[in-house]
Amino acid sequence: MLEQTPSDSGNSFPRPRLAYLKAVLACLLTALLAALLRSYVDLANIVMLFLLTVFLCAVRLGRGPAVVSAFLSVGLFDFFFVPPHLSFAVADVQYLITFAVMLAVGLISAHLTAGMAEQAELARRRERETRALYEMARELGAALGTEQVAEITQRFLAQARRLHSALFFVDEAGQLVAGPAIGHPPGRIEFGFARAAFVQGEVLEMDTLAGSGMAAIYLPLRTPLQVRGVLAVSPLDVGEEALRAQRPLLNTVASLIAIAVERLHYVEIAQAHSLQIESEKLRNSILSALSHDLRTPLTAMVGLADSLVLSRAPLPPSARETAQTLADLARAMSRMLGNLLDMARLQAGRVSLRKEWQPLEEVVGSALRLLESALAHHRVEIRLAPDLPLVCFDAVLVERVLCNLLENAAKFAPAESAIELEATVAQGMLVVAVNDRGPGFPPGMEQKVFEMFARGMPESATPGVGLGLAICKSIVTVHGGCMQVELRPGGGARVSFTLPLGTPPAVEEETE
Known part of the structure; x- marks a missing residue:
């Protein structure tokens, strides 16, 4: 780092009193030298010696001492070298012209020389300042x-x-x-x-x-x-x-x-994002590994439980009830693992959409058949607009969205209550909503429920890991739609998602 120097304070010349003293001494030494050379040189050359002294004072001492040296040089030249000697009287009037020219040349030389010296010093000061700023910028660029x-x-x-x-x-x-x-x-x-x-x-x-x-x-x-x-x-x-x-x-x-x-x-932000990305990669790898390793034994458990329930030899009522419970729990765990695996695939970006133009009614019917046992204790009311057009979407993924929404409604809604599935067209989008009369979502959780492992009621005894809505939002977002949750008047929740309509292909009517 740059240290303080005399020039940094704004003046590279000596202190004022010392500078003027040096100017006076320089003129006296010049007069002494000229006195020693008076027998060998003309008065015109002695004038040159004094002008040289004024020039050197301007270069080394500054403008003020140079002006003093100019006047002092004229006085010394008149007093010691112009007849009559040791007197300021002038025997020849022409010497007055010499004095005037000598003083004018001295003053002009002092002014120009001192100005050039000051400009040079200003340039050096700016160069030092620029170098110091460069060093500071370099150190700041490496600061952690x-x-x-x-x-x-x-x-x-x-x-x-x-x-x-x-x-x-x-x-x-x-x-x-x-x-x-x-x-x-x-x-x-x-x-x-x-x-x-x-x-x-x-x-x-x-x-x-x-x-x-x-x-x-x-x-x-x-x-x-x-x-x-x-x-x-x-x-x-x-x-x-x-x-x-x-x-x-x-x-x-x-x-x-x-x-x-x-x-x-921005370095802190980049580091935080990098850490978050690495954490997401590790979590997705763990989820994928667990899902793959546990899916096979769970599938075997579901098959064995179904075989016990459907065995030809009649089982005692208690054993039959146990086998049925085992089958239901195995299916629920299998769905959880399926959600984990789907989330891992969606986060990794390895899901490719197989979109086709198709009616929504078919996907709704398929989802209801898959959740027949889960919805057995609820009244499901289907309200599909009669003029629903064909929509381009991936039937398997949209079916997963409907299954997750209906299953969540069945988990939290009271038994025998109604679960409503609606589908309408609004503002160029297909709007699908699932309504229930459950406890709804706590205030302020409208967006957090779509995060991974986030649940509307953290202390709820209802089974689940908080991935259903996160998977639904990822699937809907990939299709170009959006999701939102609302609290219904009178209690309950409304979860809706949208799908872009687009322009379906023209269907030609068959001729008889």
Whole structure:
């Protein structure tokens, strides 16, 4: 990091008193040298020596000492070298022209030379400033946390500009909080003003905070999307005017910090998403492995239980009831494993749709036949609009959606209550809904119920793993539709999904 140098304070020349003293000594030494050479050189060459001295003073000491050396050179030349000697009187009037030209050339040379020296020093200062900003940007680009950002910022401003700095960042809730404290602040950083700069998105300066004795400048860390924090800067040993003159540099530093903080923010998001993706992959692999390994023995259990129930030799009533219960539980577990396997396939993107133009009535009838035993204790009311068109969908997957919705309704609705299955056309979509009179969903769970392993009632004794609605939403989304749940007036839930209608192919009537 760049260290403080004399040139960083705005002047590369020596201190004023020392510079003027050096200018006077330079003129006296030139007069002494000219006195030693007076017997060998003309007065015109002695004038050149004094002009050279003025030029060197302008280059090395600055404009003010060069002007003093110009006047002093004219006086020394007149006093020691122009007759009558040791007097400011002039014997020949033409020497007045020499004095005037000598003074004019000296002043012009001093002005031009000092200006060039100042421009060169300004260019060197800007080059050092650019290099320091580049080094700061490089360090900020390699920072791994806000602690390092705060440390780099404070070190740069303290060493390069004699400024104390403090950073305030935005937390996950969008509130401004104080960043990590590095070093010992001078006690002039006020959180209230930092919050005001953050809310307004504008810079607060000392003029705005007159008489407060607080930090001189608060700069919001702006990014294209939002304000990421606030940089507070207060002077260590420089004045307010010097601090205000460094506003362009501070604006650049604030921009670099904002870019670094935004980069760290998106790095955290990317890492979180990467971790979530890996977790999903691992979970899907485990689910797929368990489903495949358990499906075969469960299928065997279902077959053995059915064979016991349907055996020709009559079983005792208790044994027959046990065999029937075993068969029902095995089928329920088999459906759960089927849901797990379907979810794993949907998450992995390995399900290919086999869409065909077909009527919804056939899929509804097939789903009712599969759930005949599960719906035995409920009244199922089918309400299909008479003008339902053909819809392009995967019959197997949509049948799974209907089965899951009807099975959920049968699980939670009271026995002998009605379960309604409706299908209508609205706004270019086929709307299918399943209504029940169960306990419904708790308030605020309208979207969470579609997440994996989420259940409407976490403490419910009703069997299930919370995958049914997640699978339904995945299938419907793949078809280009959407799902939603609602609470029915008078109790119960309404779960509906939509399928795009499209334009079915024309069906030609057969001629006799």
